[in-house]
Every structure is written in C-alpha cells, then in structure tokens.
Amino acid sequence: MEPHNRSTSALVMASVLFCLGPAAWASVPTSGTLHAERDCEAFVSKKKKSNPDKAHLEPGDAYVILEVNRPNQPDWIRVRVEDANPPERWVEANCGRQSVSAATPVDDGQPEPETPIDPDDPSLCSTAGLQDSFKLALSWQPAFCESHRSKKECAVNFPATFQSAGNFTLHGLWPNRESCGINYGNCEHRRKPREFCDYPDLGLNPEVAKQLSQVMPGTASCLERHEWFKHGTCQVDWDMDQYYEVAMDLVRQFNGAGISKYMAANMGKQVSMEDFLQQVDNGLGPEARDRLQLSCSGGKLTDVLISLPAQIEPGASLGEMVRRAPPDFRSKCPSRFTIDAVGFSR
Template sequence: MNRLNAVVALIVLTFANVGPSSARDSGSTRPQSVAGVFDYYLLALSWSPTYCLTHRDDAQCSGKGYGFVLHGLWPQYAQGGWPKSCAPRVKLSPQERAKGLMLFPSQKLLEHEWAKHGTCSGLGAIGYLEASDKALGAVRIPEQLQPLSSTHYFSARDITQMFRQSNPGMADDGIVVICNGPQLSEVRVCMDKNLAFASCGKGVKTQCRAGEIRVPPLR
C-alpha cells in the first residue's frame, strides 16, 4: 500500500510540474502584439453594396453610391495571424478623425480600424492614415468593377484576374477574394511595408464558393 501511494504521489507531482510549463512553452511561440512588429500589410477593400444589404442604417449606406470602400490596412505576420490592439491605445484627435473620414466610409469603422489595426502599424495615427491613403492610391479598380447599376456575376478567379490586369506587378498570390455567402464581400491585396505589391503570407486565401458569385449593384 505504501508503494502504491508513493507511485500515485509521483504521478501527481509529475503532472503538476509538466502541465504549467507546457502551457507557457506553447504560449511563448505565439507572436506578441507589438506596434511596428509585423511582416507585411493586407489592404482590405469592401464591396459596399453587399455590406449595405445587411447594414441599411450604416452611414455608408445612405445612397452615397459607393462601390469598393476601404475596410482597413492590416499589419500581418508572414507565418499567419496578425497583431491587434497594440499599446499605447491612443484615441484619434479631431484633426486625425477628420483626415480619416476622407478615407473610411464611416466614423465607426475608422475608429475601430485605428484601435484594432492602426495602432499596430507603429506609424502613429497620421502616419497610418497616410499609409492607408497611399495603399488605396496604388490599387486601380478594374473597369468591370466600377460602381454597377445592375447585378453582375463573376467567378472569384475572374475578379483576381481583372485586378492583376489592371495592376501590373501584382503578384499571382498577392490578392484574394472574400465572399459573404453567394455574394462578393471583399478583395484583399497584399503589400510590403513600403506598400508595393507583395505575396500574401500563410493563411490568406480566397474564401468563396466555386462558380460564379453575385456582385450586387449600387444602393
């Protein structure tokens, strides 16, 4: 009986020592969210008519006739994932907010994107907004995807090809298409830290069904 008790005690002691250590080791491999520490950017362009199908009260959905709008410029890790909500979490000043509203379609989106993604750029608010403006200016929207007056249908492959044809130098693996059910939701373009076109990192993939997807018209 004493021998059995000793074995049980040894097993309990072993798990007590190994468990917490293993948890710390597994956690230590996860990148920390530190401002300025990332590998590349992901420029997310939302197709506003799809968003407005389910967000009719949003500021961007009040008959402004938007096509693609800036969702965000997101710092990314090459091996997958991204930093978020980096310290210091400084709110936008009135001047910075005014500048941001020239780029983002709503104040709510602007403030969310700055808090979650912009703080991790390491550029400060004005620097982040200027980088977002530069990234937007670097991407030419294909003629076929300018604001539409009627519903169109394209495959995700068609959409990526249109963007590459309109943007020489865009990498084959540097653009992905995101869908919301059967409809176009976003196009995301990968860029290096200098905002030149680049290949996407791990985990950035097209997320659409096979075949044609619906591209809703202006609202």
C-alpha cells in the same frame, strides 16, 4: 566579521564601477512594451529631469520600449510617447509592467551574441513594430450593407457617390505577424468598448478626416477609431494622419488600376472569379491574384484582402509592393459570384 565583509564588497564594487567609467552604465536598446499603471512624468533627459511639454504616461495605455538604462533591473526606461515632442522619453521603471523582448547592449566595437526571440511568446502579438507583412482590407460596400442595414453608412440617404462609381472602400490597413495568426493587434492594450464610437476621438487633421469619410464610409460608425486602436497602433512608422493617408493612397491605386471601371460595368451582374482575377492581374501585374484573399456572402463578393510586404513606402507603387509580398491566395467565393449594385435587394 560579516558586516565588515559586506562593506568591503561594496567598496570594491564602487571602485570597479569608478574604474569602468560611464560605459558601465551604458543604456541598452530593447524592444517590448511598457503597460502604464500610474501617472508618470516623461522626461527628455532623466538626468536633468527636463520635460518641456509636461508629457505624462496615461495609466492603462501601453508604450513601445526603446531602451533601458542598464540590462539588469533597470530603474529608467526610454519609451515612445506619441503625443510628446520629442516622443522619445525617459520614465521610471516602476511606472508600469514591462513586457520586454531581447535586449542587446550598445555597440562597443565587440561582437555580441544575438538573443533569439521566442516566436511563441504571446506578448509579441501585441508589441508594435514586429509585423512581417501587411494586409490591405477592402470592402465592396453594397454587399456589406445588405447584411448591415442598420449601420449609419448603409442608410438609404447616406451619400454613396464613391461606391456608386465602382470603387472598393477602405476597411483597414493591418500589420500582420505570421506566428500570431489573426491575433496580432491592440498594441496599446486598450480595452475594446461596446461601440466603436466609445473609443477616443482620433483628432485627425480635418482634411484627412474629410477624405477618409469618402474612402471609408464606415467612419459614420467610427470604424476609423476601431481600426486605429486594433491595427494602427501595431505599426511604428506613421502617426494617425499618415497611417490613413497611406491607406487611402493604396485604396485609390487599387481602384484606379482599372478595377473600379470593371466593377461599375458589372454592377448587378454575375461574373466569373477567373474574370475578376484577370482584371487584378491586368491592373497590378502578373500573378497579383496570388496575393489576394476573397470573401463572399450569399454568392456576392464582399471583401478583398491584398497582401503587402512588411515595409510600405508612402507613395510607392501598389503593383510593385504586391509583387514583393508573399503569395497567400485564398477564396471563400464560388467560381461565379455577383457584384452587388448600390441599394438594398428585395
């Protein structure tokens, strides 16, 4: 009788699903990451198996999960394939390993209980789009080069016009997640190579690449590749070009708020921390200093990190974004520090 019972159960289940109709198979929005383990075709429509641009998953790469076709043991997963058009694609669930956060069924008009996300889940520290703030990381290039003289961007004959004019240079724009500390990053789970130039070329728009080489001298050592794969992959709002366009605009706003004039006027001189912080307040608004982190080496200012909110609107006022960011002042500098001049000290 046991086989008969199993057959009867299967018929009953089929009847139930038929009565429920398509809603029984409704897709489920989900957050998480698919770590591709094989080359899989990525479909616009899983039903029609349409793939107009022949998009595939690359083994070893990670993809943001958007939804699954059913909450329990899905056989189709919708992911974001950045180079595809459109980027939202369906792939078979067995294409890779899944790190999935909370899933919430499609809204059917009935309230659904929220599934809390475990803040200690380590997979969240490499899942894109979960930042709760940003950091704009700026370098004072002359001081950086004092301890990195072998870097191409620090060579004697390297053009130094941008930093000679008193401008801070771009180190990076970092999405942050407080519960991850400094470990929120690498959201494509790409193995870090020995040298930055061993990362794949980003294929930036030529005009963006040209501007970036000025604002970020580290491009001479492929810093932009490292910054994208470590930090840029953890935000989901911009492609590579847009990410660096936003970052460059923020750097220019900071320098243009009277900071570059102050730095140029004090190159080779010692200044008080209070005087420097007052310049930042004057340029970006009262209490902007409370959103800074300062680093020094050998009594010289080397880095400035600026706290920004979790969402950045391209073209928005840097001062306004700083005002909306959580206070997080820290300093590794003495009360008086030197603003190093271009060129190596003896």
